[in-house]
Amino acid sequence: MINQTYDANNIFIPVPHKIMDIITETEIDKTYRLNLNVAGLPSYGQFYEVSLPKIGEAPISVSDFEKDWIDLTIRKIGTLTNCIHSLKIGDVLYLRGPYGNFFPVDSFAGKHLVIAAGGCGLAPVRSVINYFYRNLEKLAKFELLMGFKTINDLLFKYDIDRWEKKFKSIITLDHGCDLWADRPVGLITDYVGQVDFSDKENICVIIVGPPVMIKFTADKFVAAGIKKENIIVSMERRMSCGVGKCGHCKIDSTYICCDGPVFTYERAERFID
Amino acid sequence: MKRNITKNEFNLFFNLLNIHYDIFAPVRKKGQGAFSDTDIIYYEKVVTFDEIEWAEKSTYSPKDIVFPVSQTIINFIEDRLFIPNMKSSKPIYILMRPCDINGIKRIDEIFLNNGPSEDFYYKRIREKISFALIECIDGFENCFCVSMNANKNSDWDFAISLDKYRPFISIEIKNAKIENIFHSMVTDASNIAAPEVANKNFEICFPEKNLKKVMLPNINEMPASIYSDSEFWDEYKNRCIACGRCNTTCVTCSCFSTNDIRYDDSQNVGERQRVWASCHISKFSMMAGGHEMRKDNASRMRFKTFHKIYDYKKRFGEEKGHMCVGCGRCDDNCPEYISFSMIINKLSARISADINEGKK
Ligand SMILES: Cc1cc2nc3c(=O)[nH]c(=O)nc-3n(C[C@H](O)[C@H](O)[C@H](O)COP(=O)(O)OP(=O)(O)OC[C@H]3O[C@@H](n4cnc5c(N)ncnc54)[C@H](O)[C@@H]3O)c2cc1C
Ligand code: SF4
Ligand code: SF4
Numbered sequence A: 001m002i003n004q005t006y007d008a009n010n011i012f013i014p015v016p017h018k019i020m021d022i023i024t025e026t027e028i029d030k031t032y033r034l035n036l037n038v039a040g041l042p043s044y045g046q047f048y049e050v051s052l053p054k055i056g057e058a059p060i061s062v063s064d065f066e067k068d069w070i071d072l073t074i075r076k077i078g079t080l081t082n083c084i085h086s087l088k089i090g091d092v093l094y095l096r097g098p099y100g101n102f103f104p105v106d107s108f109a110g111k112h113l114v115i116a117a118g119g120c121g122l123a124p125v126r127s128v129i130n131y132f133y134r135n136l137e138k139l140a141k142f143e144l145l146m147g148f149k150t151i152n153d154l155l156f157k158y159d160i161d162r163w164e165k166k167f168k169s170i171i172t173l174d175h176g177c178d179l180w181a182d183r184p185v186g187l188i189t190d191y192v193g194q195v196d197f198s199d200k201e202n203i204c205v206i207i208v209g210p211p212v213m214i215k216f217t218a219d220k221f222v223a224a225g226i227k228k229e230n231i232i233v234s235m236e237r238r239m240s241c242g243v244g245k246c247g248h249c250k251i252d253s254t255y256i257c258c259d260g261p262v263f264t265y266e267r268a269e270r271f272i273d
Numbered sequence B: 001m002k003r004n005i006t007k008n009e010f011n012l013f014f015n016l017l018n019i020h021y022d023i024f025a026p027v028r029k030k031g032q033g034a035f036s037d038t039d040i041i042y043y044e045k046v047v048t049f050d051e052i053e054w055a056e057k058s059t060y061s062p063k064d065i066v067f068p069v070s071q072t073i074i075n076f077i078e079d080r081l082f083i084p085n086m087k088s089s090k091p092i093y094i095l096m097r098p099c100d101i102n103g104i105k106r107i108d109e110i111f112l113n114n115g116p117s118e119d120f121y122y123k124r125i126r127e128k129i130s131f132a133l134i135e136c137i138d139g140f141e142n143c144f145c146v147s148m149n150a151n152k153n154s155d156w157d158f159a160i161s162l163d164k165y166r167p168f169i170s171i172e173i174k175n176a177k178i179e180n181i182f183h184s185m186v187t188d189a190s191n192i193a194a195p196e197v198a199n200k201n202f203e204i205c206f207p208e209k210n211l212k213k214v215m216l217p218n219i220n221e222m223p224a225s226i227y228s229d230s231e232f233w234d235e236y237k238n239r240c241i242a243c244g245r246c247n248t249t250c251v252t253c254s255c256f257s258t259n260d261i262r263y264d265d266s267q268n269v270g271e272r273q274r275v276w277a278s279c280h281i282s283k284f285s286m287m288a289g290g291h292e293m294r295k296d297n298a299s300r301m302r303f304k305t306f307h308k309i310y311d312y313k314k315r316f317g318e319e320k321g322h323m324c325v326g327c328g329r330c331d332d333n334c335p336e337y338i339s340f341s342m343i344i345n346k347l348s349a350r351i352s353a354d355i356n357e358g359k360k
């Protein structure tokens, strides 16, 4: 409820969205499915500024969406996210957005797409993976590399089960365990070699994850002969406004919130914070 | 219209102007400066000539009129949101030196044109603001507006000079509405300048040279080597104490953070506020979890320098100029005597040396 001085041009007004479902992913990650009644429909890889009045506001990627709902997968790490984790189904989250650019899914038609995601970096690409899960015929080939710290950090297990059945999905853990016997262990970079590089010219790669993971994984793909302009990354920086005003996310003449968060590695590699 | 007037006429004119407008101008506050026995000059609402500090540059820029130090953007009462109304509905005149008018236009670019849409809070006050010029001819100790090409401006509705026919005040009015207000003054002959003085011609002047001069790097692409040149930037690692004073006094620093607060007495009432943020101060680039993109004061100085004299122009185009307008306030106010104009010159010298040596 907003008073009469509310102005449709005021992009800073957050709009309440009801939580339809909550999925506990790990001890610190939960996925919130929100009824998308007011905010605009997102594109693959965009983010919303998510808030709770009197607590705070933070950028959160859309981890999947359909016509009338969006998923947000939120890690409990500070003031706001702690509070969000105590919410129940039927409570509301306030949103403004969606903001930022997005993964160009249409441009992957006919390509051999490889997605490499580390940890919670899987959230912003989950919608892309599910899109091609439903539309696999649009790609020449699809391969998925995912890395998590331990078995307890696995996200979207219910999705991964489906994905593994439909396309090559390599899941590796930094630290293995008995429950993970005979499955890949080690850093994601160790498994880049298992990608099918037979049609290099046709390969597009998406890499998302922590900055160091992005760098070392991208370098592996480059070494394997993939052009930097065919590698796409999604970046995280400190953000406050999400709309090019506050200056927090700026790197050189680029504002990550509105020019990104999605960039070619050719460009992202040259960013100096 | 140009006219030379007495202080009496000026005050009458300002009285009338105040009926229609809030007028902001630099005001001197005795003994309130950062150092002992120093004054501070900042922008406040004024009514009369004597309230205004005419002779010196203001310590703080006028930017807080359009971009307040702290501003409530949403009030929360239980589950309702309220957008605070503006404090005053009157249109505003700000009396500024040319660099500051140009400075406000620099931040216009960020708030009105950068990103997907205009900033509601900036725009609603900015729309009410018009500029008036305080003539500036010689500048001050640390000014380098001429080098920054920000020494001239014609976006004002009226301009005031004290230097033409002292003790008379020269005023040029370019706006018909203001001219009408001026002509509606009723005075008796004893208070006004005699016609031979009143009608003497004059030209509003601008600084043509400053004591400080900077050379801007004359290149299209900043070489990557300069970003990582620790020898160059490390001087500021310890010398800069990250007080952020250069950011708060700068007319073109426009960064902010957004915070939510709850009032102590009630968990149900609170607000979301926007407060100035400083790129020199720790946490500006810190992400959740504690990872900070620019940890030391050297990289923060490098970040600010490029923002001010390279990135902005690269993003918004040649005709918008550099973000820095050379007002010199960062140099005036740095407690560590770090000179930004010197940094720019050092940077340019280093880049030309590299070019001469054939390095990239
Ligand atoms: C494009 C983008 C997409 C993201 N997507 C996701 C996602 O899908 N899922 C997810 O879990 N996370 C995501 N994040 C990260 C998420 O935004 C942060 O985890 C969130 O900001 C944490 O908020 P908090 O209030 O819980 O944490 P806090 O650490 O309490 O505060 C949040 C921010 O405020 C800053 N801060 C804290 N205290 C202070 C202080 N005293 N002074 C100044 N600054 C302070 C911190 O540096 C931090 O950046 C994304 C970030 C970006 C940029
Ligand atoms: S950087 Fe310094 S000289 Fe340039 S506009 Fe800001 S305060 Fe003025
Ligand atoms: S005013 Fe000086 S010491 Fe303070 S942050 Fe700026 S450069 Fe550093």
Ligand code: FES
Pocket: A238, A239, A240, A241, A242, A243, A244, A245, A246, A247, A248, A249, A250, A255, A256, A257, A258
């Ligand atoms: S987050 Fe505010 S400018 Fe990008």
